[in-house]
Amino acid sequence: MTDGRALRVALLCDVDQSVYHVGDEAIGLAGAQRLGAHGFDVVMVSRGEKYGPEGTVPAEAIEALTFPWPEPDRERYLDEITRVLAGEPGALPPEDKLHRIIEQIRGVDALVIGGGGSLNSRYGWLLYERAATALVAAALGKPVVLTGQSVGPDLTVTDAEVLGRLLDACVLAGVRDADSLALARAIRPEHPALVQTVDDAVLLEGLDDVGLAERISVTVGSDPGSLPADDLVAVMAAVVDGLADRTGAEIELVPHMADPDTGGSDLDMHARIASRLRHDAAQLPIRPAEETARRQAGSAWIVTTRFHPVVFGTASGASVLALPMNRYGRSRVDGALANAGWSGGSVPLAALWDPATGGASALLDPVLDALVARAEREREHLRARRTGVRADAAAWWDRIAGALRGEGAGCAPALRGPAPVQRFDDDLRAALAPYRAVEQAERSAPATVGIVMRTQDRTVMLDRAVRDVLSQTWADWHLVIVDDAGSDPAGVVAVVARYAHEAAGRITVLHRDRSTGMEAASNAGIAATATELLAIHDDDDTWRPTFLQRTVAHLRAHPEQPAVVVRTEIVHEHQEGTTLVEDERFVVNPELTGMHLVDFMALNRTTPIAVLHRRAVHDEVGLFREDLPVVGDYEFHLRLLARGPIGFLDLPLAEWRLRPSASGTASNSMFAAADAHTEFDRVLADEHLRPWVAEHGLGLPLFISRAVEERVGKALSPLHEQNERLLALLEETTARLSMLEEVARHQQVRLDERSAVDLTRRAARSARTGMHRAVGLLRRN
Numbered sequence: 001m002t003d004g005r006a007l008r009v010a011l012l013c014d015v016d017q018s019v020y021h022v023g024d025e026a027i028g029l030a031g032a033q034r035l036g037a038h039g040f041d042v043v044m045v046s047r048g049e050k051y052g053p054e055g056t057v058p059a060e061a062i063e064a065l066t067f068p069w070p071e072p073d074r075e076r077y078l079d080e081i082t083r084v085l086a087g088e089p090g091a092l093p094p095e096d097k098l099h100r101i102i103e104q105i106r107g108v109d110a111l112v113i114g115g116g117g118s119l120n121s122r123y124g125w126l127l128y129e130r131a132a133t134a135l136v137a138a139a140l141g142k143p144v145v146l147t148g149q150s151v152g153p154d155l156t157v158t159d160a161e162v163l164g165r166l167l168d169a170c171v172l173a174g175v176r177d178a179d180s181l182a183l184a185r186a187i188r189p190e191h192p193a194l195v196q197t198v199d200d201a202v203l204l205e206g207l208d209d210v211g212l213a214e215r216i217s218v219t220v221g222s223d224p225g226s227l228p229a230d231d232l233v234a235v236m237a238a239v240v241d242g243l244a245d246r247t248g249a250e251i252e253l254v255p256h257m258a259d260p261d262t263g264g265s266d267l268d269m270h271a272r273i274a275s276r277l278r279h280d281a282a283q284l285p286i287r288p289a290e291e292t293a294r295r296q297a298g299s300a301w302i303v304t305t306r307f308h309p310v311v312f313g314t315a316s317g318a319s320v321l322a323l324p325m326n327r328y329g330r331s332r333v334d335g336a337l338a339n340a341g342w343s344g345g346s347v348p349l350a351a352l353w354d355p356a357t358g359g360a361s362a363l364l365d366p367v368l369d370a371l372v373a374r375a376e377r378e379r380e381h382l383r384a385r386r387t388g389v390r391a392d393a394a395a396w397w398d399r400i401a402g403a404l405r406g407e408g409a410g411c412a413p414a415l416r417g418p419a420p421v422q423r424f425d426d427d428l429r430a431a432l433a434p435y436r437a438v439e440q441a442e443r444s445a446p447a448t449v450g451i452v453m454r455t456q457d458r459t460v461m462l463d464r465a466v467r468d469v470l471s472q473t474w475a476d477w478h479l480v481i482v483d484d485a486g487s488d489p490a491g492v493v494a495v496v497a498r499y500a501h502e503a504a505g506r507i508t509v510l511h512r513d514r515s516t517g518m519e520a521a522s523n524a525g526i527a528a529t530a531t532e533l534l535a536i537h538d539d540d541d542t543w544r545p546t547f548l549q550r551t552v553a554h555l556r557a558h559p560e561q562p563a564v565v566v567r568t569e570i571v572h573e574h575q576e577g578t579t580l581v582e583d584e585r586f587v588v589n590p591e592l593t594g595m596h597l598v599d600f601m602a603l604n605r606t607t608p609i610a611v612l613h614r615r616a617v618h619d620e621v622g623l624f625r626e627d628l629p630v631v632g633d634y635e636f637h638l639r640l641l642a643r644g645p646i647g648f649l650d651l652p653l654a655e656w657r658l659r660p661s662a663s664g665t666a667s668n669s670m671f672a673a674a675d676a677h678t679e680f681d682r683v684l685a686d687e688h689l690r691p692w693v694a695e696h697g698l699g700l701p702l703f704i705s706r707a708v709e710e711r712v713g714k715a716l717s718p719l720h721e722q723n724e725r726l727l728a729l730l731e732e733t734t735a736r737l738s739m740l741e742e743v744a745r746h747q748q749v750r751l752d753e754r755s756a757v758d759l760t761r762r763a764a765r766s767a768r769t770g771m772h773r774a775v776g777l778l779r780r781n
Contacts, residue, residue, distance in 0.1 A: 009035055009404060010062050010105060012045040012133055013114035014126065019265055020052040022256040023308035024116055025289035026201040027148065031114045034203060034394075038401040043108055045133070053260045053288055062104040063097060065133050067125040071579050074128045075158065081132050085139040102136055110404045111137040115148025115176060115200040117307065117332055119166070121159045131166040138169040145400050145409075146173040148200035151180035153331045153502060154467055157460050157578040160498075164188050172409035174396060177335020182501035193409035197396045198339045198389060199311050206290065207315040208386060210298040212379075215250045216243055217299035217318075218281075219309045221257065222269045225325025226350060226473050226545035231358040232325075233269075237276035238360035239323070239352065240303055242368045244279045249301055251281035256306050258286040300375075305349060307332050314340035315386065317379040321371055322346040326545060327471045331502075334438075339415070341385040342423040344438040350473035351435040355550045356557065363431055370428050378423075388417040434476040441504035447478040448532055449548055449612070452525030454518060455539035456484045457665045459491040460578050462539045466499055466507070469537065474548035479507045479537075480525040485515035518669075519624035519632035526615075526623065534615055536608035536633070540657050540668070542571075543609065547653040551612040554647055562620075563613035563640055564647035565595050565606050568654045575659065575666055587652055594648040597641040603681070604634035610654035613640065630673050631680045638684070 013028035014021060032042045046061035065081075067074045081098055083091035092098055105111065113134060118126035134144045146166070155163060167173055167188045174197035175181050181196040188194065218240055224232040244251055253274060255266035267286065274281045287295075296302060297316035302309050305323050310333055313320040322337060324330040324346050337345030347367055354361040396414045403409040422429065433439035434448070451469060455462045462481070469479050483492045489511050496507050510528055512521065522536055533555065537543070547566065554564045567590075572583045589605055599605050621639040624632050640646060658668050670677055693701065 006039055006041045007110060007404060008043055008108040009040045010043050010045055010108045010111045010137070011035065011114055012064075012111065012130065014047070014116060014118070015044060016046040016048055016051055016055075016058075016061075018047075018049040018259060019257055020050070020260050020286055022286075022289045022292045023201070023306070023311075025052060026204055026293055026308060027115045027199070029289055030200045030202075030204040031112065031147070033205060034200075034397040035112065035401075038397065040401070040404070050260060053286055055260075055288070062108075063101050065098065065101050065129050065136070067128045067132070069125050071124060071156075071158070072576055072581060074125050075577075075579065078128050078132055078162065082135065085135060098132075098136075101133075102140070105133070105136050105142065106140055108142065110143045110145070112400065112404070113144065113146045113149070113170075117150040117328070119149050119151045119155075119163055119180075120328065121154050121156045122328055124156075124159055127159060127162060127166075131162050131169075134166050134169040143404055143406065144170045145403050146170045146175075147396070147400060148174060148176045148197060149180065150177060150332050150335070151175050152183045153179060153327055153470070155183070156580075157463050160187050161578070167191055167194065172400065172403040174400075174414060176339070177332065178338065179331045179335060179502060183498070186498045186501075193403075195414045197414040198393050199308075199336060201293070201308060201311050202315060202339075202389060202393045203397070204290070204293055206294050207297045207312060208390065210294060210316050212300040212316065212318060213298055214247070215252060215299050216240060216247070216301040216303060217296045217309065217313075218251060218253045218270070218273070219256050219296070219302075219304040219306050220253075220266065220269050220273060221305050221325070222265045223325075225305070225329065227325065227353055228358065229272075231353060232349070233272045233276055234359045235349065235353050236273050236303075236305075236323075238364060239321070239368070240273070240281070241278045242360075242364060243301060243303065243321070243371070246368060246372045247301060251277070251279055252299075253281055253283045254292060254296055254309070255284065255286045256292070256308060260286055305329065307336060310336045314382055315389075317382040317386070319371060319375045319378055320345075321367075323349040323352070325349045326473075337423070338420045339389060341381055341417075341420050343420040344429065344432075344436060345420075345423040347432065348435040348473065350546070350549060351432055355546065355553045366428055366431060370424055374423075381421075385417060392416055434474060437475050437502065437504045437506070440475050440506055446530040446532075447476050447506070448552060449474070449477040450526070450529030450531035450534045450615070451477055451479045451537050452522055452529070452534065453479060453481045453537050453539055454484055454521045454525070455481060455486065455492065456515070457486045457488055458539050459488065459495055460575070460580065461666075462492065463495050463498070464580065465537065465539045465542065466495060466503075468542045470499060470502055471545050472543065472548045473546050474552055477506060477548065478529055478531055479503075480528045481507065481509045482521045482525045483509060483511045484518075484521040485512050517626055517629055517632075519628060520626040522632075523623045523626065526618070529615075532615060533612055535612050538608065540659075541607070541609035542655040542657065544651075544653040544655070548612070550649060550651065550653060554649060555612065555614065558647055561645065561647040562617045562643060563611055564649060566610050566649045566651055566653040567592075568607060568610045568656050569652045571655050571657045573657055573659055574661065585655070588656065592648075593650070595641065595646050597638075600634075600638055600641055604631070604637060606637060607654070607656045608633045609656055611637075613646075617643070628680055628683075630669055630676045631684065634681075635684055 011031050013031060014024040015028040035042045044058055044061050045064050046058060047064045051057060067077055080091045084098060113130050118130060120127065137144050164187050167184065172193045174195050175184055176197060176199045178196060184194055220236055240251060253270035255270060257265040258267045270283050274283055293312045296309050296312040299318055302313040302318050302320045304310060305325050310320050310322045322333045324333045330348060333346045352361050352364050392415050429439055453465055481492065483489055492509060496509055508528060510524055526534060551564050555561060568588050569585050570588045571585045573580050574583060592599060592605060621643055624636050628635060659666055660671055
């Protein structure tokens with residue numbers, strides 16, 4: 001109590017959104033229930049967009065401090081908010097919502113940031129909203145508590161710094177899984193009150209006293225994640241039908257996200273799945289969070305790609321088949337299952353997917369058989385753990401109440417139950433191992449895929465590249481990072497340390513004291529692996545999440561092929577501070593239908609990031625040539641193609657990232673060393689031409705060269721003058737755009753002008769990228 005009144009606590013959760021989210025609303029309800037039980041008056045932070053099915057407008061609410069989605073825009077807004085809080089009110093115009101929100105938060109005594117999966121770069125605008133709101137409260141002298149959040153796993157360098165600022169503002173911070181705790185501690189190792197707890201919705205009223213009806217409750221998110229949408233529908237239909245075949249249970253599709261007025265989201269996905277089922281299924285509408293939670297908690301079987309059905313099901317003792325679709329889902333769902341007592345409790349959806357057919361894999365039957373056979377034992381296990389989990393959760397809220405009242409937060413662990421146990425038997429775990437990091441940590445044999453990542457003084461890009469590898473649906477890999485005599489070896493070590501918990505021993509770092517070239521770095525990395533397959537993944541490039549799974553499957557299906565190449569997208573980007581911003585993307589060489597030696601005669605048609613090859617190839621054609629400072633990958637591709645046909649997947653699974661205007665270590669060699677590329681392309685041509693000339697003489701090459709030159713010269717003659725004029729115009733335009741962008745960068749503008757200036761910046765940047773491409777083409781003509 002303060003002056004005879006109850007403390008007023010602002011509770012920030014993602015509530016009152018246009019698209020109703022059962023999980024977010026359940027977190028808000030549970031948090032409000034617990035705070036109310038401790039005698040606090042709760043004021044919700046509300047988006048004020050819609051209030052869900054059968055919802056009403058709250059009598060009092062604080063406006064949510066919403067952020068723009070683009071990374072540069074949200075970073076800029078956070079900087080402006082920080083300046084306002086530092087005593088510079090003019091950093092934002094008077095009509096900006098921040099000024100109203102400051103006064104609203106001034107009217108409460110504390111801030112609680114409720115749970116969810118918001119503290120990551122995937123939903124970066126939510127991370128920034130929470131950080132900014134916490135900074136406002138802290139600046140006003142209000143205690144801030146964070147509860148039940150997931151951290152990461154995907155956090156850019158910039159966003160990790162923002163998360164650190166959020167944690168600094170909290171007198172007590174609880175995250176809901178071990179992965180989140182490890183990552184948060186890596187970012188703020190000295191935080192005095194950072195602990196692991198459980199999801200806030202565990203204590204939602206009415207979940208632990210329901211009976212289990214013989215029905216299968218299915219919730220599938222509308223985002224297909226790593227899989228094509230049609231494949232996701234096919235696999236999910238096979239899972240649900242297979243479980244219904246084994247149990248005879250009725251099926252209902254229970255949405256967790258949808259607009260209460262117009263539908264969409266989960267409802268659309270459920271309709272597609274229902275159309276593929278052999279069994280009848282009830283498609284339920286979106287309903288209030290409490291009703292949905294109790295309905296799912298009362299189902300004997302739950303099949304889901306979402307998080308909160310796992311929380312509701314394990315709270316009641318249901319048999320839960322959690323099928324995370326990506327790295328983000330894996331981290332959260334495995335955490336919820338571990339809190340309920342299972343280690344390695346989820347089955348990555350990719351494990352049940354056959355890339356060749358787009359349907360269910362051979363693992364589907366053993367997974368469903370195990371789920372049904374173990375159902376009763378699992379229910380007993382969950383019920384035995386339930387009391388302890390709820391007691392720990394209740395004690396955590398007691399601790400929150402103490403922190404809000406200024407009684408201290410303490411640093412004792414919030415979870416006191418026994419350690420989780422393995423959910424599946426050894427045979428099934430072995431079958432799932434290629435898709436799960438938890439099993440990779442225990443392996444003794446070499447991994448299937450060795451990944452060599454060359455880096456030199458580019459820790460921001462390296463951080464992204466490591467996260468990219470961790471996002472692969474195929475987990476059976478060994479990453480060797482070759483720090484090629486960089487000036488910041490500690491920075492490389494810090495990147496790896498940040499992800500050590502998630503990597504589970506799958507990353508090795510080689511520090512080279514002296515750089516002897518890119519290809520020497522590649523060979524050093526290859527020598528440090530013992531894997532069957534190899535990939536070169538430079539620190540600035542990226543893959544789509546299914547790259548390894550698809551290419552490994554292809555090579556296993558085609559043992560006669562030494563390598564497989566995927567279609568590649570070029571991604572133009574630029575770096576702003578520690579943020580990498582994408583400008584445009586397009587498919588390179590779209591006319592190619594395969595990898596043919598004849599297509600490589602004039603130039604390299606692929607890049608290392610697009611290739612997976614067998615280690616045995618090096619026994620036949622040798623390693624990368626260390627005497628070539630550039631074009632070493634091109635020379636290797638020529639040897640590889642000369643050996644025989646290689647595979648090709650007509651899917652854009654590789655992203656070759658280029659920064660045409662960058663300089664120094666941030667640049668690409670094809671721009672920074674353009675002259676060397678031209679020279680060594682000729683060196684390669686000479687090497688292959690000389691043996692032929694020695695045997696056959698110069699006559700035929702001279703005749704062909706002269707004839708081609710004359711014909712091409714006549715064809716191009718009318719274009720030369722036009723090209724020169726265009727080249728001059730392009731370079732003049734580039735210079736003017738640079739000047740315009742520089743003016744926009746330094747001009748002090750009001751908020752209502754900012755969008756126009758940002759548009760100018762983006763237009764200038766996009767145009768400059770186009771200039772580089774056009775100039776290059778014209779010069780080659």
